[in-house]
Amino acid sequence: MKPTVALVGRPNVGKSTLFNRLTRSRDALVADQPGLTRDRHYGHGRVGAKPYLVVDTGGFEPIVDEGILFEMAKQTLQAVDEADVVVFLVDGRTGVTPQDKVIANRLRQSGRPVHLVVNKAEGLQSAMAGAEFHELALGEPVAISAAHGDGVRELMEIVLEGFPDKTEEESLRHPKFAVIGRPNVGKSTLVNAILGEDRVIAFDHPGTTRDSIYIDFEREGHTYTIIDTAGVRRRGKVNEAIEKFSVIKTMKAIEDANVAVLVLDAQLDISEQDATIAGFALEAGRALVVAVNKWDNLESEQKETVKREIARKLAFLDFAKFHFISAKEGRGIADLFKSIDEAYRAAMAKLATPKLTRVLKVAVERQAPPRSGAIRPKMRYAHQGGMNPPIIVVHGNALDAVPDSYTRYLEHTFRKVFKLQGTPLRVQYKTGDNPFDTEKDSRGGKSGKK
16 A cells, blocks of 8 residues: 655644645645634645655644634644654744744644655755754754755655565455445445345444444455445535545555456435545556446436436546446346456456557557647557556657547547456557657658658
């Protein structure tokens, strides 16, 4: 499972800037104004072979006891409790403040590994930038500049030093699938229906499951792990900090699974939150099966309306199979499980290089990639670059110019030929020689670029 790194510190020390640097995104709002981040942001990062989840928390004001700052402090403490390691950010320009001392004391009590990081250290010698922060007694300070990227990679190598590299063997032991979705859509009821017994508490109250529960079981002689996750509520409906951070556990469960089973409530509108949760799984590259629950209570006309809504709002899940079930009555569970098996096999499929290259050449002959100015991208061969999800690496020239629409065409072609139902598939490009240079053909001569 990916380690979770929580970024903690008082307001305006640069946590969101560091978050954006680590995730290579602009997902967190950044401005020179304290307290801009009032809720958590979460994203994916990687240093070498070590992937991780990173959580950007709101500014930590541990001495307040009411209002929005108090709520932010509760969220931060919950993030620390759920994280594997904490990065405590301080401001190298401002120096040690009374708030920093209080936060340091709280973090020592948490029992989590803490790395003290001195931000805004550009132009300063590392030893000088961190000198006065030794009084916080949290080990050797690490000086960085989140805005400029100075020292950030070295910092994360230190932070992740004790965590193992991700290996394919870990995910090949046996299938793991996570049951995900909004609260009160019937996730725990579905888990019980699959297991055939009441292994998970399930009753009609949103948010019953606050932690992810891993259950090993056997079905037809094969071993599986099912993960029942906490429901992810819409931000405006969440009051307790412990539920605000249930999304972290859901993301970790998705990362640890091979297949995600997205549960929808047929009696409720397909919401933005449903699409967001599906997006978590898609971003993680996980195979996906959709279970539309509570189907038995709908009239025929209502069923058609629900299907149209799903087709419109979840069109980006066209690779996944949809099942209309009743978890409470146990209807549709057998077919759902067949799709889980199928999605797992597709996610872990091994694709031979010669066949991949043949499929690529046929696809290009049928529809060549469009020109970019005077240059047409040239695709030479393909090989598999990874599993869960399947990654196909295409080699050639001028591939930086391939548009997204053509990439989707290749993804559709590979999925259809190799029967990869239920899993996202990613096509990556690796460009060789400069397309403006002449290049040797297979006979040793030279051929100009067409």
